[in-house]
Amino acid sequence: MTTVGFIGLGAMGAPMAWNLDDAGFDLVVYNRTTDREQPFAEAGVSVADSPKHLTKRADVVCCIVSDGDAVAELLERDLGVLEGVDQDTTVVQMSTIGYAETMAAADLVTEAGGRFVDAPVSGTVGPAEDGTLVGLAGGETEVVEDVRPILDAMCEPVVHCGEVGQGTNMKLFVNLLLGDAMAAFAEALVFGRASGLDVETMRTVVSNGALDCPLFDSKGGTIADGDFAPRFPVDYQFKDLSLALDRAGEVGAPLSQTAAARESFSAARARGHGGEDMAAVIQPMEETAGVEAREE
Amino acid sequence: MTTVGFIGLGAMGAPMAWNLDDAGFDLVVYNRTTDREQPFAEAGVSVADSPKHLTKRADVVCCIVSDGDAVAELLERDLGVLEGVDQDTTVVQMSTIGYAETMAAADLVTEAGGRFVDAPVSGTVGPAEDGTLVGLAGGETEVVEDVRPILDAMCEPVVHCGEVGQGTNMKLFVNLLLGDAMAAFAEALVFGRASGLDVETMRTVVSNGALDCPLFDSKGGTIADGDFAPRFPVDYQFKDLSLALDRAGEVGAPLSQTAAARESFSAARARGHGGEDMAAVIQPMEETAGVEAREE
Amino acid sequence: MTTVGFIGLGAMGAPMAWNLDDAGFDLVVYNRTTDREQPFAEAGVSVADSPKHLTKRADVVCCIVSDGDAVAELLERDLGVLEGVDQDTTVVQMSTIGYAETMAAADLVTEAGGRFVDAPVSGTVGPAEDGTLVGLAGGETEVVEDVRPILDAMCEPVVHCGEVGQGTNMKLFVNLLLGDAMAAFAEALVFGRASGLDVETMRTVVSNGALDCPLFDSKGGTIADGDFAPRFPVDYQFKDLSLALDRAGEVGAPLSQTAAARESFSAARARGHGGEDMAAVIQPMEETAGVEAREE
Amino acid sequence: MTTVGFIGLGAMGAPMAWNLDDAGFDLVVYNRTTDREQPFAEAGVSVADSPKHLTKRADVVCCIVSDGDAVAELLERDLGVLEGVDQDTTVVQMSTIGYAETMAAADLVTEAGGRFVDAPVSGTVGPAEDGTLVGLAGGETEVVEDVRPILDAMCEPVVHCGEVGQGTNMKLFVNLLLGDAMAAFAEALVFGRASGLDVETMRTVVSNGALDCPLFDSKGGTIADGDFAPRFPVDYQFKDLSLALDRAGEVGAPLSQTAAARESFSAARARGHGGEDMAAVIQPMEETAGVEAREE
Known part of the structure; x- marks a missing residue:
């Protein structure tokens, strides 16, 4: 079974993660502040110590955080997603960030041996809870198809918008x-x-x-x-x-x-x-x- | 039975006038160029020689022409709607013109003893043909209610927007x-x-x-x-x-x-x-x- | 000697008229409200009863009023500049009004047999007092040259901008x-x-x-x-x-x-x-x- | 005598550096591409191998490069200005970059023990040659005064705009x-x-x-x-x-x-x-x- 890592349990991220859990994925979550992780822990969902550990455990790492700086920090510096990436890892970047920031993140992940999809979502908290966000995926067709079941758990429809960057x-x-x-x-x-x-x-x-x-x-x-x-x-x-x-x-x-x-x-x-x-x-x-x- | 005068048989006006005819009103039409009047004449609808004659015959005069200058010309100068207005006349101005132009027209009609409603319509040729334009009526409630059956023949819904000028x-x-x-x-x-x-x-x-x-x-x-x-x-x-x-x-x-x-x-x-x-x-x-x- | 009529003794017009007086022109003035005429009367400048009378007396009629409606009112309706215009009259329209309004005024004056220059001025009260407004004249070269001494009394420089309308x-x-x-x-x-x-x-x-x-x-x-x-x-x-x-x-x-x-x-x-x-x-x-x- | 390092010999930088030379400062220059350094070398001006070496030799380091990324690259990464900075170094950042970029640069220099002034210049190549650029200096009064003779060689006037960042x-x-x-x-x-x-x-x-x-x-x-x-x-x-x-x-x-x-x-x-x-x-x-x- 696919293990899905989910980073960023904010107003949008939390219900999206619950939908992944409901869909039966082996889920591991992480949030910068632990209070947002608490309900997941109580429900028996794995909670990772760090983005790096989460990435090591997961096949697919989804993240939805506040901005481009937060994404860069996740990947590099102390948070170390990149250190956890290997050739079996696919990073699905779902935050709304700039195009240049997306491409920089994609390059880092690819250089680290992983695969990258940018898949920001359109919609607010209601659709996030209902799993009816519009998923806007950018990436190679094969990679997008591989992660589509995961996106389908959170989004309906999932629209493949083109190559990496086009989701953004x-x-x-x-x-x-x-x-x-x-x-x-x-x-x-x-x-x-x-x-x-x-x-x-x-x-x-x-x-x-x-x-x-x-x-x-x-x-x-x-x-x-x-x-x-x-x-x-x-x-x-x-x-x-x-x-x-x-x-x-x-x-x-x-x-x-x-x-x-x-x-x-x-x-x-x-x-x-x-x-x-x-x-x-x-x-x-x-x-x-x-x-x-x-x-x- | 109410006699309705209709001035302006353009792309919008013609189907609107046909809808009045279909609804059974006693209709009399006028257009600046006679070719647009022809189909109405052929179908047995009365055609007036001038806006003045049309107004003399009609209880309610609807007009839909190109702009504020055309409306002013209709009312004043040679075209003489005003000369035809008496205390039993209601003018329903349906062209899209400015607010100041609307109020000037309303003043002229009122001074001539008539009643005035501004009722521009929202929608294109399709809804004009189907009688599903959105009618935007401005005028005293009593006057708007009096002409509502006429507007209903052309519009659905008819929205009473407020006093004179608010339709515009x-x-x-x-x-x-x-x-x-x-x-x-x-x-x-x-x-x-x-x-x-x-x-x-x-x-x-x-x-x-x-x-x-x-x-x-x-x-x-x-x-x-x-x-x-x-x-x-x-x-x-x-x-x-x-x-x-x-x-x-x-x-x-x-x-x-x-x-x-x-x-x-x-x-x-x-x-x-x-x-x-x-x-x-x-x-x-x-x-x-x-x-x-x-x-x- | 050229008799100059000047209509509009506002914040700009009054000092402009004084400069005409100082330059030795035979001056006759008019203002809608008589209080603005008083200082001129006291200084021995002729004051006309109406724009029509002013125009009958003057060779060149300058006007500087608030807007295009005021200009139209001066020319037509009760104020009757046009009634005073004959083939020896040149109207110099100095108010800042729209291009279409300028052309309409020019047409009225020309049809009445007179000549027309539009000559709005650039500058504020200081330059109006000093006679250093920038005069922006539109009209036929011959006509502009004929009125140039008058403009020179109020403006420096006077720029001939092209045919009628180009001053505006x-x-x-x-x-x-x-x-x-x-x-x-x-x-x-x-x-x-x-x-x-x-x-x-x-x-x-x-x-x-x-x-x-x-x-x-x-x-x-x-x-x-x-x-x-x-x-x-x-x-x-x-x-x-x-x-x-x-x-x-x-x-x-x-x-x-x-x-x-x-x-x-x-x-x-x-x-x-x-x-x-x-x-x-x-x-x-x-x-x-x-x-x-x-x-x- | 003060040794001035100057980085960036582009269309603006080159004449600015010549003005420093003419003013008698002990000058050392650096440019990313060596062709721009050539005329300086031929005139007997010192040319540094790297920004780091330039910084080690100089008391005051001026830089004027294309954008914020270029400034960041100068300071960090391979170019190593920061490695050359010590407590006797003042960096005068003259490129036009963003406020956040300026503050980040200032922080880096200060953390490395140096002092920082942002002093972008207003004017084009002509004033750069004539030494009449408008110098816009941001920094502590004492530091700005210390580098004012250097700025005066390139600018007239030099305006102290406030603390660090206000020049920018x-x-x-x-x-x-x-x-x-x-x-x-x-x-x-x-x-x-x-x-x-x-x-x-x-x-x-x-x-x-x-x-x-x-x-x-x-x-x-x-x-x-x-x-x-x-x-x-x-x-x-x-x-x-x-x-x-x-x-x-x-x-x-x-x-x-x-x-x-x-x-x-x-x-x-x-x-x-x-x-x-x-x-x-x-x-x-x-x-x-x-x-x-x-x-x-």
Whole structure:
């Protein structure tokens, strides 16, 4: 049976790991802070002392951590995933990081003799729990097929996006579109409110048109409720738009609207909403326009 | 029985007028050029010599023409709708025009003794034919209720957005969001293509995510096919974003992302794509980035 | 001797008219409100009852009023400049208005038998008093040369920019650049302050570099002093950027950065700074970033 | 006598090093490729085998290289500046790199026992030859004063901008403003050309107004001549705007206009103008608008 190592038991990682456990994989987990490992230990899941030990034991090592620095640290320095890698190891990098960071990680793993797939996921905590994240896999077809049963335990669908790095590019594509759409929706709502329209009526109209989609439905609702509890926080959306713009600069795709969206999220961070849900991008816009989209 | 006058038998207006005819209203039509009136005459529908005569005959006068100047011309000058207005006339202005233009038209009609509803519609030719346009009505509740059976013949749903002018504001809200979303989708696709992603795979991912919506589904398809036959042309989207930004300036809602989107549509016009579908906003972006989203 | 009519005795117009008087022209003035005419009457300058009477008396009619609507009202309706125009009249339109508005005014004057020059001026109250405004003249060479002595009394230099309309386009060009530069300077200062730099040191560096110019020198000083008394108010700069973007849309010049600048001025208006100096564009940026560029 | 080490003999570095030599300092130089060292060797200047050896010999080590990676490589890895650093060494980092990169370099030097000043310079090759670069120094007052004679040999003025890192922030401030102003000037010229104005006339008007400055004077001239030989290339300006936006994101200063400017430079890169002068930012704008600012 395949032994799967899972590093990073955060809000996303924990339910993903549970899904691997439920699917019957021989699971070994690791988290930087031990409190997040506790429930797994209590349920009889193996807990590794270090990423290096985890890697030595596992056939496939999945990791989902906060950013590119955290991935680099996992692989190199004290954390030593690389020291544990051998020719039977496949590393599945699931964090949302930059393209250059992905390729650097892939090179390190490959040089250490292992195989590499980048497979960031699209979706929030709900889909993570339900196993319905969209898995965005980049890697050689054979390698992606080998790890597909593992990805299938966490994701539905799993989309093979191309060679190594293309999973990451697809994730940047998705979150670029998500960020642009969220900030555009916020601008539209503020325009409407400043013009005297009612949020509920605007929502009705959107839901009857060509832009009827889960994002506008859910964010319209939480904005109307004044509920900015984080599903996907402003800080993360800002990070992802920054990564996408970095990459766009490298590949020669000027993105003026995306650049404007990034600055809108930057404003939300500057006004103290970085930890709130991405829908909080509307808040500085409301302040400036002197309106509120919150329902009475 | 209510006599309905209908002015403007263009791509949208003609099917809307047919729906009024099908619904059994006593219909009288007018178009600036007679060729568009011909099929109605042949089907036994009354054709008026002038907007003034049409207005004299009708209880309710609907008009859907190209822009605010055309509406002003209809009401004043030679075309003389106003001369035909009396206390039993209700004018239903369905063209997409600016807020100030709407209010000016409303004032003229009201001063002439008539009643006024602004009821622009959201949707393209297909929904116009099917009677499933989204009707966005602004006016006093009593007046909107009086004309609702007429709107119902052309629209489903009919949304009462508020007092006079709010139908127009809602239309600007909808098309602002539409334009922003279209241009953002174009940026995302160009980013993806420049990064090595395949359009079909990007479409699959979008259709599995929080932005799954008719717009991205249909425009993704036509872009992949290189089909820019106009459903809603770049020129109209540019006009509507310009109107929205004018209005936003008046009500104090700064819209940096919408402003960027307008310039993207301006680029498409400058490159000769003004008469093509709004999805052609992608074409100058592709030229600059040196990529194509068209499927092989 | 040439009789010069001057309409519009505002902050700019009054000193311009005094300069005409000082230059020895036979002057007749008009202002919508009589209080602004009083000092001229007291100094023995003729005051006309109406624009129509002024035009009948004058060989050359200069006007500088608030916007395109005010110009249209002067020419048509009750104010009747056009009724006073004959084949010996030259109208010199000096207000900053849109290109389409300029051409419409030119057409009206020409149809009434008169000659037309558009000659908006660049500069603020100081240069208006000193007669050192930059005069931006559009019209046939012969006509511009005929009125040049009059312009020379108010301006130095007078630049002939091309045929009718090009004075207006040049004014839009100048104020587009001015607005963009002002908002960019504000962004740079806020960036610097947020990064821990001192305004006075930033000013020293700018004054030693390739961007050493009167605008940054003076606005840097007033910003450091927290002095936002209007030389050229935010509202006017916003209007001029809006006119430039309208015109840019017509001629097919997409201007993404100018579009962003317009929204920055829109934010300043929305936050109540519309009547303050254009440098107040920095204030919403400071609020968002939580910094102040004001010196202690 | 102070021994000065100078690393990086590129287009900027070489004349700066000659100025140190002319000022009578005991100079030792190093360049990654030996051809750039040759003229110095021929003139009797010491040439070091490696950055490490240079650092061992020198009291003050100046470096000006291409980017943050090059600086990191100089300090660490094979190049070994750090190995040569002792308590008598002061490193003066003059390259334009990011704030985080500067602070990382400062930490490394300080940990190795040395002292650190960041002193990027503003100006192009001409001022580098004339010794009139604007030196932007960040560091403790005592350390900056100690190296001021060295900076004075290359710069006039030398501006002490604050503690370590503030020289870098000031450089980002300057180049942010420069990039914004350049792209805004390009937009204005394209607007004017598309509106029928003549470049030479626009230049005359700018030179008579509040934005009369060396940048617009020189770039207006080279654009009119179609001369895009690089003084400061598009690629560098793009890099510096990217660094400034990164930093702005960290300190919470949303910069929508600067973000738009970055995308304009990105477009110039995408169209193959990355190695040309920053004024080439106008070229994709001209292509889109279908105009040319080049004089006949």
